[in-house]
Amino acid sequence: MPEQAEGTAGAPTREVRDFLRRRGEQIAQRWADEPLFRAVFTVSRDEAVEAGKAVVDALAQVADAARVEDPDAAGFTAVREQLARMGAARSRAGLSTAQVSSELAALRPPVENLLVADLPEDAAVEHVRSCVTTLNVLMGTLRVVVMQTALSEGQALIDRQRLQLLEVATPVIKLWDGIVAVPLIGTLDSARSQVVMETLLESIVEQQARYAILDITGVPTVDSLVAQHLMKTVAAARLMGAECIVSGIRPAIAQTMVHLGLDLGTVVTRASLADALGYVLHQLGVGIVTPGTNGSVAR
Amino acid sequence: MLRLGEVLLVTLQGDLHDSTAQQLQEDLAETIVRSGATGVIIDVSGVEIVDSFLGRILAEIAGQTGLLAARTVLVGMRPAVAITLVELGLTLPGVHTALSTDVAMEVLRQQAPSSRFGGLGQERL
Amino acid sequence: MHTAAGSQARLPIRSDMDLVWVRQHVRQAAAQLGFGLVDQTKLVTAASELARNTLVYGGGGTMETEPLVEGTTHGLRLTFSDEGPGIPDLEQALSDGFTSGGGLGMGLGGARRLVHEFGIESTPGAGTTVRVTSWVGRPPRPREES
Numbered sequence: 001m002p003e004q005a006e007g008t009a010g011a012p013t014r015e016v017r018d019f020l021r022r023r024g025e026q027i028a029q030r031w032a033d034e035p036l037f038r039a040v041f042t043v044s045r046d047e048a049v050e051a052g053k054a055v056v057d058a059l060a061q062v063a064d065a066a067r068v069e070d071p072d073a074a075g076f077t078a079v080r081e082q083l084a085r086m087g088a089a090r091s092r093a094g095l096s097t098a099q100v101s102s103e104l105a106a107l108r109p110p111v112e113n114l115l116v117a118d119l120p121e122d123a124a125v126e127h128v129r130s131c132v133t134t135l136n137v138l139m140g141t142l143r144v145v146v147m148q149t150a151l152s153e154g155q156a157l158i159d160r161q162r163l164q165l166l167e168v169a170t171p172v173i174k175l176w177d178g179i180v181a182v183p184l185i186g187t188l189d190s191a192r193s194q195v196v197m198e199t200l201l202e203s204i205v206e207q208q209a210r211y212a213i214l215d216i217t218g219v220p221t222v223d224s225l226v227a228q229h230l231m232k233t234v235a236a237a238r239l240m241g242a243e244c245i246v247s248g249i250r251p252a253i254a255q256t257m258v259h260l261g262l263d264l265g266t267v268v269t270r271a272s273l274a275d276a277l278g279y280v281l282h283q284l285g286v287g288i289v290t291p292g293t294n295g296s297v298a299r
Numbered sequence: 300m301l302r303l304g305e306v307l308l309v310t311l312q313g314d315l316h317d318s319t320a321q322q323l324q325e326d327l328a329e330t331i332v333r334s335g336a337t338g339v340i341i342d343v344s345g346v347e348i349v350d351s352f353l354g355r356i357l358a359e360i361a362g363q364t365g366l367l368a369a370r371t372v373l374v375g376m377r378p379a380v381a382i383t384l385v386e387l388g389l390t391l392p393g394v395h396t397a398l399s400t401d402v403a404m405e406v407l408r409q410q411a412p413s414s415r416f417g418g419l420g421q422e423r424l
Numbered sequence: 425m426h427t428a429a430g431s432q433a434r435l436p437i438r439s440d441m442d443l444v445w446v447r448q449h450v451r452q453a454a455a456q457l458g459f460g461l462v463d464q465t466k467l468v469t470a471a472s473e474l475a476r477n478t479l480v481y482g483g484g485g486t487m488e489t490e491p492l493v494e495g496t497t498h499g500l501r502l503t504f505s506d507e508g509p510g511i512p513d514l515e516q517a518l519s520d521g522f523t524s525g526g527g528l529g530m531g532l533g534g535a536r537r538l539v540h541e542f543g544i545e546s547t548p549g550a551g552t553t554v555r556v557t558s559w560v561g562r563p564p565r566p567r568e569e570s
Contacts, residue, residue: 198382201382210402235385236378240381241403348465348468352476379466383538387469388534
């Protein structure tokens with residue numbers, strides 16, 4: 001929705017906008033002495049003033065678009081990153097979310113004082129009150145913006161860590177030239193299965209592995225979804241030119257699978273990882289000779 | 300299209316037009332008949348996407364070369380492409396696959412029509 | 425939810441050559457939004473299937489791309505529209521193996537499995553609109569039990 005078209009800002013909003021444009025420098029100067037700016041911009045006060053001016057400009061733009069209540073207003077875009085950095089810096093310094101929020105709240109009174117002083121002396125009480133209210137709303141929205149970015153930073157961190165955890169939990173092990181194995185431990189949900197599939201297929205390419213063993217000894221239950229994921233992985237590996245063997249289907253799981261009518265189709269399965277390795281070595285034409293009993297070949 | 304003894308090597312690259320893929324299918328059949336090749340290796344390691352149209356063409360090439368007493372091996376499919384094809388429901392059951400051209404050559408040598416694994420020996424009778 | 429900054433585009437689907445453009449455009453847009461390689465490939469493949477449907481069954485049409493933001497997540501929406509004969513039986517058209525000309529009949533059903541959200545509207549005699557959306561970093565939808 002084009003913001004200009006909405007630019008029918010009411011009189012108080014226009015007043016606040018003009019005030020912000022006019023007094024940007026002074027507001028920024030006052031903010032530079034507030035704890036939030038002082039704590040974040042420790043090197044130079046000028047830097048704090050510059051940052052403050054950018055925020056005032058953004059607020060003026062938001063007021064110009066008559067979106068003082070909208071944290072998503074385009075006017076905030078330019079300073080969103082800077083605000084996020086400021087919020088993050090205070091969090092790192094050990095402040096709780098509530099403390100950061102009150103530091104932000106402390107930015108309002110100096111602006112309000114300037115505004116009231118700036119309004120003509122003969123201005124109607126009603127008008128003064130509406131202007132102050134508009135400014136308060138705008139400053140409240142600014143707080144929401146900072147809190148939002150802080151939260152989304154946190155969420156992004158959680159997302160990154162979750163993904164890292166998934167990758168860490170999925171080691172692909174080279175067992176032999178051309179043979180890789182993934183011991184799966186824990187529940188296989190959709191996100192995890194996707195990571196397993198991608199990691200395994202990547203390592204098939206890297207290792208030029210003609211055989212891949214998916215060991216599910218550590219998977220507590222196999223339902224239709226897990227079976228489906230296993231089948232998909234096997235099918236994708238086959239398209240790339242590798243054969244997958246599923247090993248470690250415990251008797252209890254085998255029973256459940258039969259009960260559920262789950263069929264792994266043409267997938268080669270073995271009871272244990274060792275059995276699977278023996279099968280693959282045999283396929284590759286590799287014999288295992290036990291020293292001493294010269295010539296006896298396993299499996 | 301490159302000829303290595305009894306084997307034709309086809310390298311597909313980038314984003315293929317539908318018409319290019321269809322043309323390849325026709326050309327390949329002709330070349331097999333003309334050259335008497337017994338194996339076709341299609342290298343798809345440079346292909347970023349295989350949709351159901353190209354997937355169908357690849358499956359048809361495999362089927363068609365089988366009828367012409369040759370064997371097709373699909374080589375070097377990327378993981379992302381393989382995952383997508385499986386989600387699409389296209390697992391190309393009749394197509395042989397290999398990780399690399401070297402392995403494909405080996406497969407073609409081992410499973411030559413005379414081999415008991417080939418099954419093509421019977422078709423030739 | 426609102427539209428993210430980024431290229432919103434509308435591409436014609438009139439020929440074989442246009443399918444290549446559609447694929448390249450979707451690939452670029454998805455890469456820009458931060459889609460991983462596998463998800464890019466899925467989305468491009470879905471776009472290819474749907475664009476071919478638009479071309480072959482709809483007699484040509486357009487694809488629109490629209491980047492989306494929901495909270496911290498970016499997404500890409502693709503809309504394929506044609507003014508062709510429409511699809512009389514949507515349920516049948518979405519089932520695997522159904523085809524009314526060429527292909528393995530994986531077009532619509534297959535494309536649906538490659539994306540997170542799938543919507544289709546079709547009016548016999550007036551045309552068909554297919555709208556698909558995928559989100560960065562979201563696991564694939566589990567396949568419906570058949």
